Amino acid sequence: MDDELRERVEAAGEAAALFNALKHGSDPDVGAIMGPLMGENPEFRPHGDEIPGVIAPIVAEVGRMDETERRDRLETLAPERLAELEADDEEDDRVLPDLPNAEAGAVVMRAAPNPNGPWHIGHARMPAVIGTYKERYDGEFICRFDDTDPETKRPDLDAYDAILEDIEYLGFEADRVLRASDRLETYYEHARELIDRGGAYTCSCSGEAFSELKNDGEPCPHRGKDAETVREEFEAMVDGEYDSGEMVLRVRTDIDHKNPALRDWVAFRMIDTPHPREAAAEYRCWPMLDFQSGVDDHLTGVTHIIRGIDLQDSAKRQRFVYDYFDWEYPEVLHWGHVQLDEYDVSLSTSTIKELIEAGDLTGWDDPRAPTIRSVRRRGIRGEALVESMTALGMSTSDVDLAMSSVYANNRDLVDDGADRFFLVRDRADDPAVELPVVDGDAPAPAAGRPARHPDHPDRGDRTIPAGRVRLETSDLPPAGERVWLKGYGCVRRAEEELLYVDADIDVVRDGDVDVVHWVPAAESLETLLRTVDGDVRGYAEPEIADAAVDDVVQFERIGFARLDSFDPEGTDEPDGPTGEEDLVAYYAHP
Known part of the structure; x- marks a missing residue:
């Protein structure tokens, strides 16, 4: 890292530490600010391993300031960040606007997923917002599976339960669950009534022929059929x-409607491909979504609909049907699409499915997949995702969801309960190295005893044997220089060994010695850490074997992770990709 970049990192790190401390009313932590710092400064990412060491002294200095000093310093360094804080202080906790014409106890809203696969992260916005409104108005949340396209958006039989599990993970439960493919006879009955009211006709024009007529504002030759013929056909x-x-x-x-898309639109079409659900496999006449959804919204008493701004024509089409039946149309709110940073894979169910089928992703919960299943397996709580989604509000413009905001929310939720452990990564560009620790200026202790959690001394210390240790090559000091093995003490590097110096922490406080993590060479667990950027191998300290699957821990100087599978004794095949790991963990975030 050159001097110019270091200065920029120091300035941005100080602003981030001040902002974090003032926002949360507590001392800042390097791990807590790494996510926002890297998210707001992507040019820092290639130096991610160096940055914690650069900003650690600055974060410590901010920790020694009182609130007034922090506020004054932030105003000098980044006045726009202070203004953001003050605006947040004044903002109402409810970032979602009130629903129009909403009455407590009488609000009914629906999520209407197409079950052609498990949900990607963008899908979480709808249940997050509907669930929040349900709680605000003591309303009703309907989950209706719009599965009336067995061909182009063919339902995945596993997706029905997977989507309901995703809703539960987000902290909500649907009051009613409906499957449109169970309701074909209902749609047929309404189609028959619509025909009798003169609101529909059968058409055998080719798609191309009708499109030409429609665009020219010319009526279809079948438009004048009598109701009896239409009914028979x-x-x-x-x-x-x-x-x-x-x-x-x-x-x-x-x-003659000015919008050709609204001219005599299709309500039912024939599909030869059988529906995958056995209960619907015999049907061949299927409603289009605008007809099916419009009928269901009325019959289920939906009062408020949220849909994408690109679907404005849906309401306009459905209003023709509602007018024929003399129904009152629900209130409609439109919003823009969610755009996501961090992932290389697009927010598309079909794209994710193709990558899984091609073997480029291991499944819907691959950490590289932008799916709800993936973030759940990584140890990110549904509450963190809901908070970030509702914070997007209801803008009709496309909105950006920074995963750093999800990570910040989740950090607040898991930090207190996450015990600390060491993980030494073994990467091609930064391999793990082994060196013995021997007597130097003082006798070398047999083990290190770092705290299990810095804020909870009652949880005690871990015991890490220190006869021969592993470090990441980038943490190894030059010959003759010192380094602090966290929880153990200060050592000086000789060529092929580390000489114990002493346990005087003042050398760290004075900023002369870097603090690094380490593990014993013999007793550590071979670990596979699965991340958004790919798999990373390494070695975890032995006491992590006392933790349990699903525990969220913090690998110090690396970040939070969810423990996924254990096989420390080599007795069973773990769930990792190769079966060679003692431990598989999924990386959550810094």
Whole structure:
């Protein structure tokens, strides 16, 4: 790291430490500010291993300031950050606006997922917001699976339960769960009534022919059919007497409407591909989403609909049906799309599925996949994701979700309960090295005893044998220089060994000696750490074997991780990709 970059890191690190301390009313921590620091300064990321050491003395200095000193210093260094804090202090806790014309106890909202695969992270926004509104208004949350397209968005039978599990993970529960594919007869009955009201007609035009007529504002030649003929042909559709593309049922709208997309839109079409659900496999006449969803919203009493700004035409189409039936249309709120940083994989269920099928991802919970299953396996709590999603508000513009905000929320939730451990990574560009620790200026202790958690001395210390140790090469000092093995003491490097100096922490406080993590060479557990950037191998200290699967721990100087599987005795095959690991952990965040 050159001097110019170091100065920028120091300035940004000090601003981040001051902001963090003032926001949370506590002393800052290097781990707590690393996520926001790297997220806001992507050019720092190639130096991620060096930055904690650069900013540690600055963070310590901020920790010695009182609140007034911190506020004055932040105003000098980054006045816009102080203004952001003051704006946050004044902002109402409820970042979501009140629903229009909402009555407590009478609000009904629905999430309407297409179960063509488990949810990606962007999908979490809808249940997060609906669940929050349900709690605010003592309302009802419906989960309705819009699974009426067995061909182009073919349902995945496992996705129904997976989506309900995702909703539960986010902290909510649907009051009612519906599957549209169970309700075909209901849609048929409403189609028949619509035909009788003069609101629909059967059409055998090719798609190209109708599109040309529609764009020219010309009526379809089938538009003038009498209701009896339309009814007979629709019954033939229901009975499966037409092939795909041979006949559709159209809603009669306004052929002169200024928006061609609203002119006589399709309500039902024929699909030859059987539905994967056995209960729906015999049906061939399927409703389009705008018809099915519009009917269901009315029948289930939905009062408020949230949908993407790109789906504004859906409400306009459905209003034609509502007018024919003399129904009152629900309140509608539109929002923009969620765009996500950090991941190389797009927020697309079909893209993720293709990568899994090609073997480029190991599954929906691969840490590289931008899915709810993935962040859950990484030890990120649903509450953290909900808080970040609701903080996006209801803007009709596309919004950016910084994963650093999710990480910050999760850090607040897990930090207190996460015991600390050491993990020495063994990477191609920074391999682990072994050196003996021997007597030097003083006799070398047999073990180190770092705290299990710095804020909870009652949890006691860990015991780490120190006869022969592993360090990351980048932490090894030059010959003749000193380094502090955390929880153990100060050592000086000879060529092929570390000479014990003493346990006087003042050398660290004076800023002369770096503090590094380490593990014993013999007793450590071979570890696979699965991350968003790929798998990392290394060695964890032995006492981590006393933890349990699903525990979230902090690997000091690295970050938080969820323990996924253990095989310290080599007796069983662990769940890791190779079966060679004593421990598999999923990296959460800094």
